[in-house]
Amino acid sequence: MQLRICEIFHSIQGESSFVGQPCVFVRLTGCNLRCVWCDTQYAYEGGECMEMGDVLAKIESFDCDLVEITGGEPMCQKTAACELMSELIRRGKRVLLETNGSFLLDCVPEEVHRIIDLKPPASHVVHDENLWNHYAESWRDTDEIKCVVACREDFDWCIKKLHQYKAFNRVIIHFSPVWGSVAPEELADWICAAHLPIRLNLQIHKVIWSPDARGV
Ligand code: SF4
Numbered sequence: 639m640q641l642r643i644c645e646i647f648h649s650i651q652g653e654s655s656f657v658g659q660p661c662v663f664v665r666l667t668g669c670n671l672r673c674v675w676c677d678t679q680y681a682y683e684g685g686e687c688m689e690m691g692d693v694l695a696k697i698e699s700f701d702c703d704l705v706e707i708t709g710g711e712p713m714c715q716k717t718a719a720c721e722l723m724s725e726l727i728r729r730g731k732r733v734l735l736e737t738n739g740s741f742l743l744d745c746v747p748e749e750v751h752r753i754i755d756l757k758p759p760a761s762h763v764v765h766d767e768n769l770w771n772h773y774a775e776s777w778r779d780t781d782e783i784k785c786v787v788a789c790r791e792d793f794d795w796c797i798k799k800l801h802q803y804k805a806f807n808r809v810i811i812h813f814s815p816v817w818g819s820v821a822p823e824e825l826a827d828w829i830c831a832a833h834l835p836i837r838l839n840l841q842i843h844k845v846i847w848s849p850d851a852r853g854v
Contacts, residue, residue, distance in 0.1 A: 639690045641718045642667040644681040644710060646693070648700040652842045654753050654782055655810050656734060661704040662697050666719060669711040671738055673761040675788060675816045681710035690718070694725060706734040713741035720745035736784075740766055743773075753782045756799060758792035760816075765799075774803035781809040784839065788816040793828050812839035 644665040651661040665678070667685030688696075697705055705726050712719040712735060719735075726733045727749045735746055739755045740763075746752060754773065757763040783805055785796040796813070800806055813836050815825045822840055829836050 639718050639721055640687050641690065641693055641715055641722065642685045643688050643693060644685040646696045648702060650842065650846065651704065651706065651734075652846075653784065653812065653814065653839045654734060654736075654751075655837075656704060656706075656732075656751075657839070657842060659704055660702055661706050661734075662700045662702045663706050663708055664693065664697065664722070666707065666709045666712045666715055668714040669709055669738070670714055671711065671740060671757070671763050673757065673763055673786075675761065675786070675819070677817075678710065690722065690725070693722060694729075697726070697731075698729075703730065704732045704734070706736060708736040709738075711738045711741070713737050713743070716741065716745060720747070723747050723750050738763075739773075740769065742769065748778070751780045751782065752778065753784055756783050756785045756796055758785065758787055758795045760788035760792045760819075761786070770799070770803055774805070777805070777808050779809075782812060783809055784812045784814065786814045786816055787825065788819040790828070793825070797832060797834065806835055810837065811835060812837045814839040814841055817841075 644667045646664050648662050651657055651659045665681055667681055669682055707719060723733050724747050727747050733750045735750050736753045743752055787793045815822055826838055829838055
């Protein structure tokens with residue numbers, strides 16, 4: 639089986655509850671959405687078709703037990719991505735999946751930590767209410783939700799939706815500012831005032847390296 643790969647690299651986990659840990663990132667090519675503030679547009683097309691065995695060998699070469707499958711949108715290559723995750727679990731890896739919240743995640747192995755984006759209106763992505771109602775019926779203890787907000791309206795919309803999907807106190811919830819649109823201190827103030835179990839996520843890879851850097 640083959641995967642279309644944008645890049646595979648070893649770096650520091652910049653978001654999620656695994657923040658700060660060394661991690662191998664497997665970035666798959668292709669995405670079905672076009673968020674206006676997308677910072678990985680280079681992953682939309684191109685990349686290299688790699689055999690599953692070569693992808694696994696490249697991952698193993700970094701000698702790191704934490705692996706994140708990301709994109710683009712990895713679920714655009716659903717069958718191959720789920721097979722890769724299953725094999726990584728079999729090999730004893732801790733596996734994270736970063737996904738954009740527009741796919742059924744039924745084939746994702748139970749052991750995988752699913753980090754699901756909730757896309758507020760300023761992303762210009764159409765929200766799939768039915769799909770999110772489906773997620774809400776079957777949250778896993780290890781699930782995490784990431785909300786990237788560009789304005790106060792986005793913040794309020796996400797809070798409303800997270801209540802609707804019974805996500806508070808059920809899964810870990812992260813809020814990140816869109817770089818250049820919301821100041822981190824402004825988002826920090828909103829989170830403190832909300833008195834809800836929300837974590838501020840500053841994408842530390844963008845703090846350590848340039849916000850536009852690739853492969854870090
Ligand atoms: S889902 Fe992710 S990769 Fe796709 S357009 Fe949005 S931010 Fe970019």
